[in-house]
Amino acid sequence: MPDFKTEVRERLSRLNLEPTREAAIVEEMAQHLEQRFEELVARGMGRATACDTVLKELKEGTRLEKELLQVERQVRVEPAEPAAPGLGSTLAHLQKDLRHAMRSLRLNPAFSAIAILSLALGIGANTSIFQLLDAVRLRSLPVKDPQELALVRVSNSHGRSGNFRGNFPYFTYPIFERIRDQQQAFSGMVAWNSVGFNLASGGRSRNIRGMYVNGDFFNTLGILPVAGRVFSRNDDQRGCGLPGAVISYSFWQKEFGGKTSAIGSKIPVEGHPVEIMGVTPAEFYGVEVGRGYEVALPLCSEPAIDGESQVIDRVDGWWLAIMGRLKPGWTMARATAQLEAISPAIFKATLPARYQSEMAKQYLGWKMEAVPAASGLSNLRRTYEDPLWILLAIAGTVLLIACANLANLMFARANAREREIAVRLALGASRFRLVQQLMMESLLLSAVGAVSGILLAQVLTRILVSFLNTQFGSVVLDLGLDWRVLGFTAAIAILTCLLFGLAPAIKATATPPIVAMKAGSRGVTAGRQRFGLRRALVVVQVAMSMVLLVGAFLFVRSFQNLVNLNAGFRQTGMLVAEFDFTQLNIPPGQRNQFKQQIVDRLSALPGVDSAAGVWIIPVSGSGWNDTVHTNTSGQEVREVSDFNRISPGFFKTTETPLIKGRDFGPEDRLGSPAVAIVNESFVRKFIKDKDPLGSTFRVDEGAGVPESVYQVIGVVGDTKYRDLREDFNSIVYVPLAQDKKPDAGVPVLLRSSLSVDSLTSAVEHSMGEVNPSIGINFSVLRTQIRDTLQRERLMASLSGFFGFLAGLLATIGLYGVISYMVARRRNEIGIRMALGADRTRVLALIMREAAILLAIGLAIGAGLSLASTRAAASLLFGLKPHDPATMALAAVSLTAVAVAASYFPAFRAARIHPTEALREE
């Protein structure tokens, strides 16, 4: 059979058709010619004659070429015609690229699954943390025009003394009244105090989140009730008693099922029935982010609720935070100026008589200012803002490491498609278009990863929030997706797409086509240039993992330090029972006795090892301090010391060692000499070398009041007072029984080995026998103390998790690169082994490669750690950021996993059969 294909090809050669098209035409026409030839031969024509005839038919003039050219030219021109050039063709290209990308990913399910999973986890974690940050820091209050709100505060306040209540005790009521009347910058003022209300009438307390608010609170914030009405100025007049309460939407749903009959019904607040006036909308949670509210009372109701311990008229009763809505046209600066102008008169009029000259001078010099308050105030923010930013940085780093892995994967895929890309480049495809097509895959992966990430983030955020809850109540946050969160997710999705997609795409199209097509099946993938980039990526991964591991170890060790800290007393096994016997109306003169009776009764309960009354519960964040004045061996010391009031048996209950002297006893009561027990820090600070027992010291009682004198009868070991993180301060213990102004309640510490439930019911039962109207609030001391460590627990858990994840990703990256290197050098290894290298040498060769990468990575990582961990210094305890032991630990861990990761490919390399390796090309 003559070769008709060549003939046809020759005729078509001048047409410059696309190779596949040309091949198809050639095949078809050649078949036709062959059949024609066979037909002629079958008819009896000679082979040569038949061949000539067939070829003559083919070569009829230039007809074939002319016709085909016309047809094929139409073919080439046609796609450009539809729609307008530019936008139309771009959209068509994008659509085509998208379909192509989807198909390509579908055909590689393993790769796609790994990529999408890594992206979903990385993007999801970042989005989750950002979502929390957004809710805690960035979001505005759910009120009308929050940007018009200004927080009023004193710009230069130093020491104040008096009674402090609530989360933001910035001002007293007398100061507030004067600001309200004399300010000009604000169209409305907002004043509030966050407090807990007990809704139970006797027995175990039922605490809810409450607040006192001024009459204009809701109106200024633009909050309209969904049922009933909210407070107005008339509801907040001095001496109002209990005109009514405004409740939150969630409380309304929970307590009353959302029925309108709730309006007008009464709820018992601290034993007083209060009528419900109205309900606020569902999205309003108050003005403190992270803390919701349930019941609000007007400021003027505070005396009715607090009775003897009311603060409303006290010039040293600090409990209110104040905001104002700027009048149209007023700026923060102008408001500040006006507030500064009225400051001197206000503080002069409200100067507490108690203040000594130094403190008085400072007080009179206070200046007020206005600062933006669109995002309200927040305790949660104070505690968690910095940790959240650090966690975001950590999560971002993990995402970068994941991107490096993805980039390596994309490089590997690009290698496999080298020939295809080279052919297309040779045929005239523009490099830009090819890069575009390759990027479409990355874009698709990022998009799917981002959407999965957002969904995953909703779950992760809820988990994160659960870390922030304490036994006293859960965190209330608006976690809806707003434009900031979605924008953040979109931005990091695009960024990750560029990071792991662009470099491989550009590199893939950079190879000269002729080189790619000439080379064997392994192609130019062996190019040193490209491999260098992959090695650099692994080094970067190792470095970043080092930073994250160092951070993780720092936080974990910090948390451990706090948990295992010796607080000076035994934290476990103690229950705190806070008793409130206001309802019993016991006259003040008999209260100390009553308190001791409660303690004695509880000590006698079966299963209770000991019990003691106290004023300040250890490590609860509250405190009492006063200025102590001593004059020992001619040296005068005038310093602040912490104080506490306790009953006998306190040191036994808390297992604080009594070092010298004695505990309080029944002889220490009102009328007996004022005695005190001090701790070792106090001795060091105030008494120094003299024998403490029997020495005396004086306590400041305020201007114009004589100092109190105390005699030291005992010395105890140091204990933590307010917070585990502070140093051991000097503490003075004075007897509960010598309290000159006892209030109608006492916290009692109980040490027992009973279970919490058994103990609480025993206590409830016992106190119920005394009088069922006594209110009781229980908490486990150890849990309460652990709750103060939540921030550290959050950092330890999450940074540990991320550190582990980073190490895992870096290990995978290292494994991938080493495996790849081994595969690439199979030939070389085969030759070496054929020439006499034994397995150990091959092993060493590979491991050395890995070791070099690891060493460089660790060195860079160590440098980065030193630079970056400084930012976390304030969150650490018992360690410095440059702690060498921690860095060594991180380096060793990474080395261990790196060795494991590179061992397997190295082992495989050593098992290569030289002849097989050499045979492979």
Next chain:
Amino acid sequence: MPTPALDRELKKGSAELLVLSLVEDRQRHGYEICKLIESRSAGALRFNVASLYPMLYRMEKRGWIQGRWVDKAGQRRRRYYRLTASGRKVLRAQRTHWQSFVAAINQIAGIENA
């Protein structure tokens, strides 16, 4: 016997109709189409490689016929063409057109139908 010039004219006008009607009932490959035209016209109409395939490709680009490679057991793959939906419409239109054209010619030139 038609003159070469007339032959070409007739062919040009009718070729597409011929091809479309040949693939109406079943798919055929190029050589088959070529032979059928020759046999059914008793040799009056004849195509060869150089004239057939450009036409087939043109009709394929227009979407009137669709070609695809078919593998049959024991044979090399061949390219078969079949009529598409739009091709069917075109066939119907061209048939009608031809019928009216032929009728008009008859009318004018007085040719009696056999």
